[in-house]
Amino acid sequence: MDKVRVAMIGCGGISRAHVNGHMSEPRSELAYCVDINEDLAKEKAEAAGCKWATDMEAVLGEVDAVDICTPVDVHAEQTIIAAEAGKHVLCEKIMARTLQEAETMIEATDKAGVMFMVAFVLRYRPEFQMLHDMCVNGDLGLIHQGFCSTTMFMDPAHVRPWRTTVEQFPMGALMSHGCHYVDQLQWDMGTITDALAIGNRFTLGDVIPGGDDTECMVMRHENGAVSAYVESWATPHRMQGIRLEIFGKKASARLVYNNDGTRQIWKSDESGMNVVWEYDPAKEDHMDVFGGAKDMQGQISHFIECILDGKQPMTHGREGIRPMQAIAAATEGGEQGVLMNVADYVAQQKK
């Protein structure tokens, strides 16, 4: 096999970036766009120059892999059906509604011997990879602290219907969106051993009943380093989109996504504070290399490459469930008013 035939499952908001990623990847052949909404499936297929369908199962015989971009409540069912048909799976985050559901996805894909990758897209962007390299190659020295803040505003009038019932979406911003950043802090600073999260829901509480729209999570990592993540879906006037900072004994680093679309990595060390990486969407040569339209490219290319080369993806199922476990433990810790040990919490859930 020198090309992977892919069916895009779910043709809503995030699928656009996935479709672009497949169309720009020479080893991917987007064969189908599938959505229960026929109009959306047709529209996406037309743009991609491929076939369309409304039933995932009907197209599995004609593809090697599925790229699941549907609401979280159908991720497990679709992953298991695809795995049982021998298809590789890329699944949008968050993997599933519960840890138990996520485990069934890992078990089914393991049993079928297919590749299962969770779409933690930030891991595949050059700037997050660079920050990670600085953390693990000794550039920062011993890491003792981390901080991350992300800010969004989700208009209550335009929330996707699937986020508005606890049955379909039993979570809030931290699990659904914050999973990216908890994953980053864990990837950069080591396994999260203990955590606690607190939050509130002043803005979206009536619209998204499954969890809080604004949260704060504190973490202890395996080497004793501490980190904090503050985030919101309910802040109309943000200071920046993303701010991720890692502090070490030799140097500190900050990755920032600014409101004007620029992105930088700053490094502070004995020579002062310097920009060591920059992306500016206004610069033509930057658009070709980093960010923007290329934001999904690294992830899609990694998925295709792992299938063709028989490699385990960086964010395989067992890795993809880890931020979920830390967040679930932290949320329970917040409810009980205790710093929750993640391993103990996960063991308790399996009983």
Ligand SMILES: NC(=O)c1ccc[n+]([C@@H]2O[C@H](COP(=O)([O-])OP(=O)(O)OC[C@H]3O[C@@H](n4cnc5c(N)ncnc54)[C@H](O)[C@@H]3O)[C@@H](O)[C@H]2O)c1
């Ligand atoms: N990585 C990111 O930054 C990011 C950003 C946004 C959303 N997401 C994730 O992507 C997923 C989809 O989110 P979205 O914002 O695109 O939602 P969306 O509502 O815009 O799109 C979901 C689509 O799935 C379709 N669908 C529902 N059930 C289906 C089924 N059984 N078979 C086929 N199609 C079905 C819907 O008709 C809809 O078109 C979620 O898991 C979300 O968490 C990730």
